[in-house]
Amino acid sequence: MIFLQLFVGFLRAGLLGYGGGPSAIPLVQKEAVEKYKWMTDDEFGDMLAIANALPGPIATKMAGYIGYRKAGWLGVLVAEIATVIPTVLLMMILLLTLSSFENKPWVRGMTHAVVPVVGVMLATMTWQFFSKSQKELGWVKSMAFVAGSFLLIQVLNIHPAIVIAVTLVFVLVWPVRSEKSEIVEQGRKAQ
Numbered sequence: 001m002i003f004l005q006l007f008v009g010f011l012r013a014g015l016l017g018y019g020g021g022p023s024a025i026p027l028v029q030k031e032a033v034e035k036y037k038w039m040t041d042d043e044f045g046d047m048l049a050i051a052n053a054l055p056g057p058i059a060t061k062m063a064g065y066i067g068y069r070k071a072g073w074l075g076v077l078v079a080e081i082a083t084v085i086p087t088v089l090l091m092m093i094l095l096l097t098l099s100s101f102e103n104k105p106w107v108r109g110m111t112h113a114v115v116p117v118v119g120v121m122l123a124t125m126t127w128q129f130f131s132k133s134q135k136e137l138g139w140v141k142s143m144a145f146v147a148g149s150f151l152l153i154q155v156l157n158i159h160p161a162i163v164i165a166v167t168l169v170f171v172l173v174w175p176v177r178s179e180k181s182e183i184v185e186q187g188r189k190a191q
Contacts, residue, residue, distance in 0.1 A: 002070055002071050002075065003071060003074070003075065003078050005036055006066070006067055006070060006071060006075055006078045006079045006082065007078050007079070007081075007082040008082075009028075009031035009032065009035065009036055009079075009082075010028070010031070010063050010067075010078075010079045010080075010082035010083045011082040011083075011085065011086060012027070012031060013027035013028045013030075013031055013059070013083070014059070014082060014083045014084070014085065014086035014087060015086040015090070017059060021057050021058035021059045022058065022118070022122060023118040023121060023122070024058070024059040024062075025048065025058060025059075025062070025122070025125060026121040026122065026124065026125045027121075028059065028062050028063075028066075029041075029044055029125065032044060032062075032066055038066055038069070038070055039066070039069070041128070041132065042132070045129055045132070047062065047065055047066075048062070049164055049168075051065065052160060052161065052164055053161045053164040053165055053168075054161075055161075059083050060080055060083055060084065063076075063079035063080050063082070063083040064076050064079065064080055066079060067079030067080065130142060130146065133145070145167070149163055149167075
C-alpha cells in the first residue's frame with residue numbers, strides 16, 4: 001500500500017509541478033504532510049532546508065528522502081520514478097506540440113499565466129514557514145533571520161546553500177532559544 005501511495009503522491013506532484021522544482025515543493029508538502037501524513041510540517045521544513053543545501057533538483061531529493069524514510073531503497077526507486085516520469089513524458093509531448101504552435105498568442109499567454117500561480121504557491125508556503133518560525137522564535141528573531149538571509153542572498157549575492165549551511169552551523173554552535181523555552185525556564189527559576 002505504501003508503494004502505491006508513494007507512486008500516486010509523487011506522480012501527482014510531478015504532473016502538476018509546472019515550472020520546475022520550486023513549484024513542486026508546495027505540491028509535495030500537500031501530499032507528504034497533509035494528505036498521507038508521512039511527516040509533520042516541521043519535519044518537512046527541515047527536509048526542505050537540507051535538500052536546498054544539496055546539489056541537484058529539489059523534487060528528486062525530496063522524493064528520495066521521503067521514499068527512503070517510508071519504504072527503504074525500494075521506496076526511493078518508486079518515488080523517484082513517479083517524480084521523473086511525468087516530466088519526461090510531458091517534456092516530449094510539450095516540445096513536439098508547442099514547437100508547432102510557438103508563435104500563437106494563446107501559447108505565449110498560457111506559459112506566462114502559469115508564473116503568477118507558481119509565485120502565489122511559493123508565497124503561501126513561505127508565509128506558513130515564517131508563521132511557524134515566529135511562533136518558535138518570536139517576531140524579532142524571525143525577522144532578523146529573514147532580513148539577514150535577504151541581505152546575504154539578494155544584496156551580497158551569496159548562494160542560498162552557503163547561507164543555509166552557515167545558519168545550520170550557527171544554530172549548532174549557538175542554539176537559538178525559542179520564546180517558549182525562555183518562558184518555561186523563567187517559570188522554573190521562579191519556583
